[in-house]
Amino acid sequence: xxxxxxxxxxxxxxxxxxxxxxxxxxxxxxxxxxxxxxxxxxxxxxxxxxxxxxxxxxxxxxxxxxxxxxxxxxxxxxxxxxxxxxxxxxxxxxxxxxxxxxxxxxxxxxxxxxxxxxxxxxxxxxxxxxxxxxxxxxxxxxxxxxxxxxxxxxxxxxxxxxxxxxxxxxxxxxxxxxxxxxxxxxxxxxxxxxxxxxxxxxxxxxxxxxxxxxxxxxxxxxxxxxxxxxxxxxxxxxxxxxxxxxxxxxxxxxxxxxxxxxxxxxxxxxxxxxxxxxxxxxxxxxxxxxxxxxxxxxxxxxxxxxxxxxxxxxxxxxxxxxxxxxxxxxxxxxxxxxxxxxxxxxxxxxxxxxxxxxxxxxxxxxxxxxxxxxxxxxxxxxxxxxxxxxxxxxxxxxxxxxxxxxxx
Amino acid sequence: xxxxxxxxxxxxxxxxxxxxxxxxxxxxxxxxxxxxxxxxxxxxxxxxxxxxxxxxxxxxxxxxxxxxxxxxxxxxxxxxxxxxxxxxxxxxxxxxxxxxxxxxxxxxxxxxxxxxxxxxxxxxxxxxxxxxxxxxxxxxxxxxxxxxxxxxxxxxxxxxxxxxxxxxxxxxxxxxxxxxxxxxxxxxxxxxxxxxxxxxxxxxxxxxxxxxxxxxxxxxxxxxxxxxxxxxxxxxxxxxxxxxxxxxxxxxxxxxxxxxxxxxxxxxxxxxxxxxxxxxxxxxxxxxxxxxxxxxxxxxxxxxxxxxxxxxxxxxxxxxxxxxxxxxxxxxxxxxxxxxxxxxxxxxxxxxxxxxxxxxxxxxxxxxxxxxxxxxxxxxxxxxxxxxxxxxxxxxxxxxxxxxxxxx
Numbered sequence: 001x002x003x004x005x006x007x008x009x010x011x012x013x014x015x016x017x018x019x020x021x022x023x024x025x026x027x028x029x030x031x032x033x034x035x036x037x038x039x040x041x042x043x044x045x046x047x048x049x050x051x052x053x054x055x056x057x058x059x060x061x062x063x064x065x066x067x068x069x070x071x072x073x074x075x076x077x078x079x080x081x082x083x084x085x086x087x088x089x090x091x092x093x094x095x096x097x098x099x100x101x102x103x104x105x106x107x108x109x110x111x112x113x114x115x116x117x118x119x120x121x122x123x124x125x126x127x128x129x130x131x132x133x134x135x136x137x138x139x140x141x142x143x144x145x146x147x148x149x150x151x152x153x154x155x156x157x158x159x160x161x162x163x164x165x166x167x168x169x170x171x172x173x174x175x176x177x178x179x180x181x182x183x184x185x186x187x188x189x190x191x192x193x194x195x196x197x198x199x200x201x202x203x204x205x206x207x208x209x210x211x212x213x214x215x216x217x218x219x220x221x222x223x224x225x226x227x228x229x230x231x232x233x234x235x236x237x238x239x240x241x242x243x244x245x246x247x248x249x250x251x252x253x254x255x256x257x258x259x260x261x262x263x264x265x266x267x268x269x270x271x272x273x274x275x276x277x278x279x280x281x282x283x284x285x286x287x288x289x290x291x292x293x294x295x296x297x298x299x300x301x302x303x304x305x306x307x308x309x310x311x312x313x314x315x316x317x318x319x320x321x322x323x324x325x326x327x328x329x330x331x332x333x334x335x336x337x338x339x340x341x342x343x344x345x346x347x348x349x350x351x352x353x354x355x356x357x358x359x360x361x362x363x364x365x366x367x368x369x370x371x372x373x374x375x376x377x378x379x380x381x382x383x384x385x386x387x388x389x390x391x392x393x394x395x396x397x398x399x400x401x402x403x404x405x406x407x408x
Numbered sequence: 409x410x411x412x413x414x415x416x417x418x419x420x421x422x423x424x425x426x427x428x429x430x431x432x433x434x435x436x437x438x439x440x441x442x443x444x445x446x447x448x449x450x451x452x453x454x455x456x457x458x459x460x461x462x463x464x465x466x467x468x469x470x471x472x473x474x475x476x477x478x479x480x481x482x483x484x485x486x487x488x489x490x491x492x493x494x495x496x497x498x499x500x501x502x503x504x505x506x507x508x509x510x511x512x513x514x515x516x517x518x519x520x521x522x523x524x525x526x527x528x529x530x531x532x533x534x535x536x537x538x539x540x541x542x543x544x545x546x547x548x549x550x551x552x553x554x555x556x557x558x559x560x561x562x563x564x565x566x567x568x569x570x571x572x573x574x575x576x577x578x579x580x581x582x583x584x585x586x587x588x589x590x591x592x593x594x595x596x597x598x599x600x601x602x603x604x605x606x607x608x609x610x611x612x613x614x615x616x617x618x619x620x621x622x623x624x625x626x627x628x629x630x631x632x633x634x635x636x637x638x639x640x641x642x643x644x645x646x647x648x649x650x651x652x653x654x655x656x657x658x659x660x661x662x663x664x665x666x667x668x669x670x671x672x673x674x675x676x677x678x679x680x681x682x683x684x685x686x687x688x689x690x691x692x693x694x695x696x697x698x699x700x701x702x703x704x705x706x707x708x709x710x711x712x713x714x715x716x717x718x719x720x721x722x723x724x725x726x727x728x729x730x731x732x733x734x735x736x737x738x739x740x741x742x743x744x745x746x747x748x749x750x751x752x753x754x755x756x757x758x759x760x761x762x763x764x765x766x767x768x769x770x771x772x773x774x775x776x777x778x779x780x781x782x783x784x785x786x787x788x789x790x791x792x793x794x795x796x797x798x799x800x801x802x803x804x805x806x807x808x809x810x811x812x813x814x815x816x
Contacts, residue, residue, distance in 0.1 A: 058739030058747045088735045088747060090764040123732025124765050310718070311811055318812030324531025327496045331466030339466045339496060356498040357532050396812070400805050403719055404726030 003402070008277035008285050008373060008393070009160040015147040015178040016165070019201040020044030020241025023150040024142040028135025030083035030121065030128065036153040038135040040142075041078040041197065042108060044241045049075035049116070050210035052217045054234035060087035061094040062117050065101075066235060069113050073206025075239055076110035078197060079117045079136070080154045081127060082182075086119040089126040096127035100136060107140040118195050118235050120182065121156050151180040154195060157402070158184050158278050164270035168202070168263035170256030173246040175202035177263040181271040184226070184278040194221065196236040196271050202260055203242035204249045211251075212261050213238045213268075220268035223300070223390045225307050226279040238264065276391045281398025284316055286391065287376045292343075293386030298335045303390035305333035306377065313395035316377075319370040321363060323351040330379060341382030346370060354382065411810070416685035416693050416781060416801070417568040423555040423586040424573070427609040428452030428649025431558040432550040436543025438491035438529065438536065444561040446543040448550075449486040449605065450516060452649045457483035457524070458618035460625045462642035468495035469502040470525050473509075474643060477521050481614025483647055484518035486605060487525045487544070488562045489535060490590075494527040497534040504535035508544055515548040526603050526643050528590065529564050559588040562603060565810070566592050566686050572678035576610070576671035578664030581654040583610035585671040589679040592634070592686040602629065604644040604679050610668055611650035612657045619659075620669050621646045621676075628676035631708070631798045633715050634687040646672065684799045689806025692724055694799065695784045701794035706743045711798035713741035714785060721803035724785075727778040729771060731759040738787060749790030754778060762790065 021043055028038040051070040053063050069075075079100055086093045097119075101112040108115075119127055151161035165178045183194030204212070213236065221236055242248065249257050277285055288307045293299035306312055309329040315322035323344040330337050340355035347369030350358050369375065375394075429451055433444040459478040461471050477483075487508055494501045505527075509520040516523075527535055559569035573586045591602035612620070621644065629644055650656065657665050685693055696715045701707035714720055717737040723730035731752040738745050748763035755777030758766050777783065783802075 056736065056739035057745050058735045058750065085732075088732060088750075088760065088763065088765075090748065092764075123735055124760065310807070314808055314811035317808070320812070324493075324496060327466045327531055328464065331464035337465050340498065342466065342496075352496065352532065355496065356500075357496075395808065397805050397808050399718070400722055400725070400803065400808060403722035404728070404804070 003159045005160045006278045006282055008282055010274060010277060012148045012151065012161050012163050013165050015163055016176055018176050018178055018199050018241070019243035020047060021199045021239070022144050023147065024139050025145050025149055025153040026135050026139035026142050028081065028131045030081060030131055033083070037082040038139050039080040039150050039153045040104070040139040041150070043075055043077065043199070043239050044243060045076065046242055047075050048073050048204055048206040048209050048240045048242070050206065050213040050238045052213060052236050058088060060085060060119065061097050062086060062119050063235060065097060066116055069116060072113065074114055075116060076114040077104050077108055077116070078237065079104060079115065080195060081119040081132070082154055082156050083121040084119055084125055084127050085121045085123050086127040087123045089124065092126040096129050096132055099129055100132055103133065103136045104140070116237060120154070120193065120195055147178065147180060154180065154182045156182065157280065158182050160278060162271060162274040162278065164267045164274070166263035166266040168256065168259040170202055170244070170246040170249065170260055173244050175200055175244040175246060175260060175263070177267050179267045179271050181275060183275040184280050194234050194275055196221065198236070198238045198264065198267055200240050201242070201244040202240055202249065203244065203246050204240040204260065208249055208251055209238060209240050212264050216261070216265040216268040220265065220272040223388070224272045224276050225304060225390065225392050226276060273391055276393050279393035280402045281396040281400070282393030283396055284373050284375050284394040286316060286393060288390045288392065289376065289387070290379045290381065291387040292381040292383055294336050294384040295386040296388055297386070299386040299388035300390070302330055302333045302335050302337070302379065302381065303388045305329045306379065307390045307392035310395055313392070316370065316375055317394035317396045319367070321346050321351055321366045321370055326377060326379065336383060337381055338383060343380040343382065345378040347376050348378070411567045413568045414686045414690055416690055418682060418685060420556045420559065420569050420571050421573050423571050424584055426584050426586055426607050426649070427651035428455060429607045429647070430552050431555065432547050433553050433557055433561040434543055434547035434550050436489065436539045438489060438539060441491065445490040446547050447488040447558050447561045448512070448547040449558070451483055451485065451607070451647050452651060453484065454650055455483050456481050456612055456614040456617050456648045456650070457645060458614065458621040459643065459645045460621060466496060468493060468527065469505050470494060470527050471643060473505060474524055477524060480521065482522055483524060484516055484522040485512050485524070486645065487512060487523065488603060489527040489540070490562055490564050491529040492527055492533055492535050493529045493531050494535040495531045497532065500534040504537050504540055507537055508540055511541065511544045512548070524645060528562070528601065528603055555586060555588060562588065562590045564590065565688065566590050568686060570679060570682040570686065572675045572682070574671035574674040576664065576667040578610055578652070578654040578657065578668055581652050583608055583652040583654065583668065585675050587675045587679055589683060591683040592688050602642050602683055604629065606644070606646045606672065606675055608648050609650070609652040610648055610657065611652065611654050612648040612668065616657055616659055617646060617648050620672050624669070624673040624676040628673065628680040631796070632680045632684045633712060633798065633800050634684060681799055684801050687801035688810045689804040689808070690801030691804055692781050692783050692802040694724060694801060696798045696800065697784065697795070698787045698789065699795040700789040700791055702744045702792040703794040704796055705794070707794040707796035708798070710738055710741045710743050710745070710787065710789065711796045713737045714787065715798045715800035718803055721800070724778065724783055725802035725804045727775070729754050729759055729774045729778055734785060734787065744791060745789055746791065751788040751790065753786040755784050756786070
């Protein structure tokens with residue numbers, strides 16, 4: 001975290017201790033830096049796990065293994081290496097992951113398949129096994145640490161630590177849902193250079209836990225984009241220790257299932273938005289709302305075309321209500337649209353209605369809105385009932401500076 | 409053309425007069441500027457025409473009308489308005505185009521449907537009819553001008569005028585093919601904020617003329633990208649006056665058809681590459697070559713994913729051989745790829761082979777290559793015989809400056 005915090009940063013929230021979850025951190029020195037870069041989260045015996053992973057076909061060994069491991073629904077530990085993504089490193093990369101799994105399993109007395117590993121950082125350099133071995137030995141002996149320490153330790157190019165919390169009443173049992181996330185560039189559906197870990201003390205059957213995570217993911221982590229690039233390592237895992245004492249949620253009909261899902265979705269949304277707020281070079285947080293589409297899926301694709309358009313993002317960076325660029329982005333999305341029914345607004349003020357500039361258009365309130373740091377772009381396609389919301393940030397000189405200089 | 413010429417600019421070529429083609433320019437003052445911004449190209453009676461147009465569904469009236477007009481295969485004139493794209497302007501925009509068509513038809517003694525109109529510039533402001541009327545009156549009376557004058561007059565944010573020329577022997581008749589193009593931002597398949605006009609004195613049946621243009625377009629104008637954004641106005645027209653005196657080309661079996669096609673393709677490729685060379689903020693011209701794909705179409709999509717990746721483009725701007733970002737872009741393309749068969753190189757030097765960094769990788773020649781202004785990225789997917797080439801430019805601070813400031 002060498003850069004100044006993003007102007008869109010939020011303070012780290014109060015996240016209570018979650019029964020059955022213990023965080024520890026250590027220095028593996030994967031890069032030439034003097035900070036903790038290795039995180040171990042131990043979860044209680046009997047913890048269930050669900051996961052969603054990048055769709056990038058050139059994914060890392062960590063992701064390949066994680067996809068397999070999550071099928072069992074059982075977890076005892078999570079390890080996160082920061083500074084080296086270990087992606088595109090062939091068998092040597094895989095050996096490093098398997099070494100970590102074995103070492104942690106020995107330390108905690110569990111099966112290697114119950115140890116989930118993530119790595120984030122530069123692509124193409126095998127994770128150094130000696131550093132990993134020493135780091136794991138150190139972290140197994142470390143004292144428990146705070147959520148904020150964990151959030152700082154999983155970070156790479158992030159400029160502030162990111163966490164979120166919500167609670168749910170499951171019958172008369174209060175369950176906590178807390179999570180941390182890292183990510184700022186290479187962010188796009190599906191999944192981004194984003195690692196997110198959410199923990200709850202609720203008891204939830206693994207199949208239903210997966211259903212909750214997949215559903216929440218669609219409208220949160222999969223509805224953010226910074227630069228349209230999708231990383232090779234993206235992972236979100238949801239761990240449920242069951243220590244809260246509720247009778248395990250089995251499906252949507254279980255008492256408290258809706259409340260639990262709402263808490264998971266709230267945490268996912270907050271974590272996803274925090275990643276956009278740390279978008280590389282971001283000066284403005286942009287909410288793109290599309291309505292009037294032929295379906296929700298179509299609205300989602302149109303919203304992403306707008307949110308990924310460099311011309312729209314640079315216009316907003318320049319505080320320019322250039323709705324013509326929004327028209328262009330709608331038109332290129334490949335979805336049903338009719339120029340003569342299209343309406344576009346900023347901050348609740350229509351600039352164009354039904355295919356033409358608003359005749360008595362007053363740009364003053366729109367210009368005022370665009371000077372702020374929380375921008376909203378509204379598009380009504382005028383065709384149907386489909387709607388979607390996507391979050392992104394503006395495209396600035398900061399993005400170029402960070403990405404033309406950041407290096408292996 | 410207020411900006412300094414692109415460092416990748418090429419001098420305007422010698423394009424000979426083409427029999428049956430007369431260019432004239434005038435000042436319509438569509439914007440508050442003191443330069444010619446209205447171009448009229450008169451073509452001889454009997455001229456055939458073919459066209460390809462943007463697939464952006466929010467296209468301009470000019471494009472809607474042009475798509476219809478080109479079906480007849482007949483043309484007598486082309487009008488290009490610079491400074492106002494007349495897109496998203498509803499019935500008022502359409503009326504302005506129809507007024508121009510009628511006025512030119514009266515002046516030249518032809519049918520309005522034989523007058524093709526293009527407009528380029530800001531979206532959402534109806535083309536002012538009074539300025540258009542005065543401008544057309546002036547241009548009808550103007551003296552013939554050079555190709556370079558025409559290329560300068562159709563330009564907007566371009567930093568240098570763009571033209572290309574080739575010749576073909578059709579039997580024992582020499583035919584000329586010459587063209588001009590404008591475009592620098594909002595460039596992506598399919599078609600870009602790009603207006604291209606190609607003229608030949610060959611005699612070619614309209615259906616075959618269209619076949620030649622469509623085929624050439626696929627590997628040239630549709631193989632360039634600057635920023636992944638697709639404009640509402642893109643158009644390429646090919647006019648054949650028939651004045652060279654060859655017997656009209658009817659199909660691929662006609663004598664000289666291959667030579668004619670080769671000349672058309674050469675002009676299209678040169679014009680397309682010139683647009684990339686004027687990419688907003690471009691400092692480096694990048695050729696992305698993908699081989700070993702399961703099909704040519706698959707290779708094309710992978711090449712575009714690389715060429716459109718902001719992280720790849722900023723890495724090259726920073727002269728960083730960050731092949732990990734190329735891996736990421738391959739993986740997100742949604743096409744068949746196998747991490748462990750993938751090879752990536754720069755300037756003819758492999759950085760990674762079959763899923764792993766090259767063991768004796770010498771970065772020096774790659775670093776030297778990346779310091780130049782003509783960069784090549786090679787990807788071998790190792791799966792099949794499909795290949796494709798795409799051209800793009802790097803993503804720099806210049807792009808942000810131009811697009812965060814340029815305004816309606």
